[in-house]
Amino acid sequence: EKYLTNFARVIKKDLGVEVANLPGAGAAGGLGAGLAAFLNARIEQGVDIVIKAWELKEKMKNADLVFTGEGSIDRQTLYGKVPFGVAKIAKKYGVPVIAIAGNVEDGAYMLLEYGIEAIFSTTPRIMTLAEIRKNPGQLITNTVEQIMRIYRLREEGC
Template structure:
């Protein structure tokens, strides 16, 4: 039997590479004669940078840049560079990922994407011609405002003062000045990998759906949704374009909106981009089974998370798919409609829902 091991990271527990190692250990004990193909995956969130660097192979480099973290603290963030084709790989989670904050530190009202802008500047300084921007796993809900400020844009209140960091401050936005935006951005192709298809605002928007996991209370969610809607309106007044309803604009606390509006980026499903980079479809031709997984499988996973993207691809080729999930949430059964064959919960919380389910 030939098996491809293609998990995403298990948030707050294992990286994708560590998950591959753990699965490999189990397979070697249970099926010692099996052959396996290690293929760590990502859908734009934490760990996607590693997957792309590994997939790119010879020539890919890992660089580090000192940037502001989600709460303004200085941290070392990794980014990828391929000097042969002048391509930079920038993972938002490296600069302002949720993994950098404890539960008590998470504050969706005030966290900022400033560090992402600093990584983009590092790529521009390296003469990048193409930037792959990976959105997912963010601790932020500022619609990319911090990134824009780092890149030279000015977001001002009615007194002409720069806005403070965070999404909540956007409710006070009176003027968007783009004259200082780094001119080199117009010479770069930006591809944006998103792991969800949510719009910027509304019932399925960034604040309502993802704000609570970033520390937002019910009151905070209302504040943030209104602030992001106000930001979108002011941006539309300035540029004439309004992408607040675009699928994926709500990715990473609204960074999808900023990438599309200000960087001219097309929003692509992150798992599709990564599968293309690693040659996943070609590798599927050689296997009998796929094992994938991530920390949680639920209804939101259907919007473009790694296990579902892989299952859809494998279904086209008639290859069965097993999903290992740290826990199962409401709507997880929908995975069976997307090509998943079996779902196995790997933690006690997941086991209480259902240990093993097979379509």
């Protein structure tokens, strides 16, 4: 943190560009600040790019249920990560959202107050990162299948 603060101070002094309070400037170790200062780049949140590229607002209008996720869900997810952005849109249309992640950290359950109905980990047991990386698609598929089994029970009135 102190190195990023110093980096911002040097940029302000030498280039006259204010990056200290620029949203996203500290991401990736200050890469955003450097790109903005040296290349006049515009910083956009990744979630906004994803929402636009996937036309999520339009698709959300006809959705019954939405799955979203990322590698790790934690309290940082509230600050511009895809699951939070997806939940905000879904909430506007009254669509329930289920989040899945390889790792569910402390603070993740704060998202339940912001439009995510449930959060699930894709790891069924303690696993090394190497084990998870062997077949992440199957872990996701297994998790979603189990969630849909519960969802089907609800639909059947159980």
